[in-house]
Amino acid sequence: MLTAITNSWALLLGVAFLMLGNGLQSTVLGVRASMEGFSTEATGVVMTCYFVGYLVGSFVTPKALSRVGHVRVFAALASLSSASALLHAVFIDPYAWAAMRLITGFCFAGLYIVAESWLNDSATNETRGQLLSIYMIVLYGCVALGQLMINISDPGSFTPFVLMSVVVSLALVPTALTAAQVPAFESPSPVSLRRVYEISPLGFVCAFGVGVAQAQIFGIGSIYGGELNMSPKDISLFMGAVSIGGVILQFPIGKASDAFDRRIVLIVVSLLAGVVALSLNLFSGPEATPMFLISALLFGALCMPLYSLAIAHTNDRLEASEIVAATSALIVIGGVGAVIGPITSSFLIGEFGPNSYVYSLSLTLLMIGFFGVYRMTVRESVPIADQGDYIGVPLESSTMVVTMTPEGEEWYEEVIAEAEAEAEAEAEHAYVQAHPELGLVESEAATASEHHEMLEDGPGFWEDENEETTEPEDPKKSESH
Structure with missing residues (x-):
């Protein structure tokens, strides 16, 4: 394991810088938009554009990789993302910000694809799963740190936008200087969404619903805090608590889903997440009280693993040859949900106030749980002995993360051989x-x-065609002829 980290430290460091910038940007923009008098609906559209760009970038980047390679694509996208961060402070306008967020989402989709394909290539079959776990910790941990970085600068000034640009630019240094071999790249081709729903309706609905919920958390969470009249410091603590929570229960929930009926675990976790979400309203106010932060931490701990549970549950219904394609499709489904979540939540806040944000989160997660209960009356569960292993997968990732799972190893090895x-x-x-x-x-x-x-085969050929033989005819030879 230590060898795997040693071989991949530069890539993990590059990802860490990217997530610091991403976490800081999502929090600062929500706070600054409120300062500038943007309407809640306009800010929601701005935040939604990130996920639209992300979805588009996940389809476009693989073509660019095949033409110009990993290093050039990573450098171009990181530079473009760094520039767009600065332009937010130059053009303070909802339309300009929406365009910049669209570009940022597009860039980050490509950056994830490059980083994950490179990281996967540096892993072995023995370390791939562990490296994926470390990758998730880096993602959620650095997002939380990035959100807290708002406290070292005034969100009403130019400074936080400079910090965003600097940390994203720093991601270029370890990645550009890494001695890792440029990997072969082949993006998994997802199966049709209809086919995925037929395979696992609950996995489909859960992936979509979690995409809606998690995009609401990271896209609209800072707006929700602003509507509660929280200070930038309290908003950052709230967002950081949710992000850190995303790490702490991944392993216990995964182990439980491996040991018990995974569908029951998914139902219980989603229902608990929906109930805990409601507790945010009980403790909400202009200050992030300890009880409010504990609720946010527990909510993140329950909500974040649901995406991985959806993938694991779907994979339990698949043949080994279908897993990579179907998991790639689930990532796309989650991305579609992420586009819908922020804009829906922002319009609800604008119409009905900040409490509607929490009700929307809770309702989404409770519906996943209730749908799971319904599915248990329609279809039998997969026997526990036939369940695959739970692998934690972050929502904001590319289809290349599939190849870092045990099920993707065989597919990846075939790609490399070809x-x-x-x-x-x-x-x-x-x-x-x-x-x-x-x-x-x-x-x-x-x-x-x-x-x-x-010449060697000739006599036999002519003998078969022109000469009679008394030997009985061999059925296998007849079939071959």
Whole structure:
């Protein structure tokens, strides 16, 4: 494990810087939008644009990787994201911010794809699952730290936007200087959404619902805090508590889902998350009290693992050859839910006040649980002995994270073997083109070999066709002819 971390420290450090910038930006924009007098609905649209850009970038980036490579794509996207962070402070306007958030989401989708494919290539079959766990801790931990960074600068000034730009730019340093080999890249092709629903209706609904809920948390959480008249410090503590919570129960919930009926675990966790969400309203106010922060921490701890439970539950219904494609489709489904969540929640807050934010979160999660209860009356559970292993997967990730799961190892190894064979064939072809005389010799040798084989096979061929034989006919030979 230590070797895996040593080999991947530069990539993990680059991801850490990215998440610091991402966490800081999502919190600062919500606070600053309120200071500038943006309507709740307009701010919601701004935040939604990030997830729209993210969804688009997840489809476009693989094409760019195949053309210009990992290092150039990572450098271009990190630079563009860094520039867009600064432009938020230059053009303080909802339309300009929406455009910048769209660009930021697009860039981060590509940055995740590059980082995860590189990270996966540096792992072995023995360390891949552990490396994925560390990757999740880095993601959620650094998002929480980024949200707390609002306390070292005035959100009404230019400073936090400079900090965003600096930390995103710093992600380039360890990544550009890493000695890791550029990996072969092949994005999994997701199956149709209809097919995924047919395989596992509960997995589909859960992935979509969790996408809605988690996008509400990270996209609208700071707006919710602002509507409660919280200070920037209290907003950052609230958002940081939810993010840290996303890490602390991943392992216990995963172990429980491996040991018991996974569908029951999913139902219980989603219902508890919905109930705990309601407790936020009981303790909410202009100050982030200890009870409010404890509720936020517990809510994050219950809500964040649901996405991984949806993937694990769906995989239990699949053949091994279908897992990579279906999991990729679930990531897309979660992304679609993430587009819907923030804009819906912001309009509810604008119409009915901040409490509607919590009611929306709670209702989404309770509906997942109730749908799971309904599914238990329609279909039998997968036997515990036939369940696969739970693997924690962050919602804001690319389809490349699938290859870091045990189920994706075989698929990834096949991709690498095909890429190496193709590269070897291209190199051989290029060498022959550069030395035509060798190609002529090889061609003559191949012709002679074929001629020799024809001479050897010839007598048997003519004997089969033209000569009668008293030996009984072999059925296997008849089938082959």
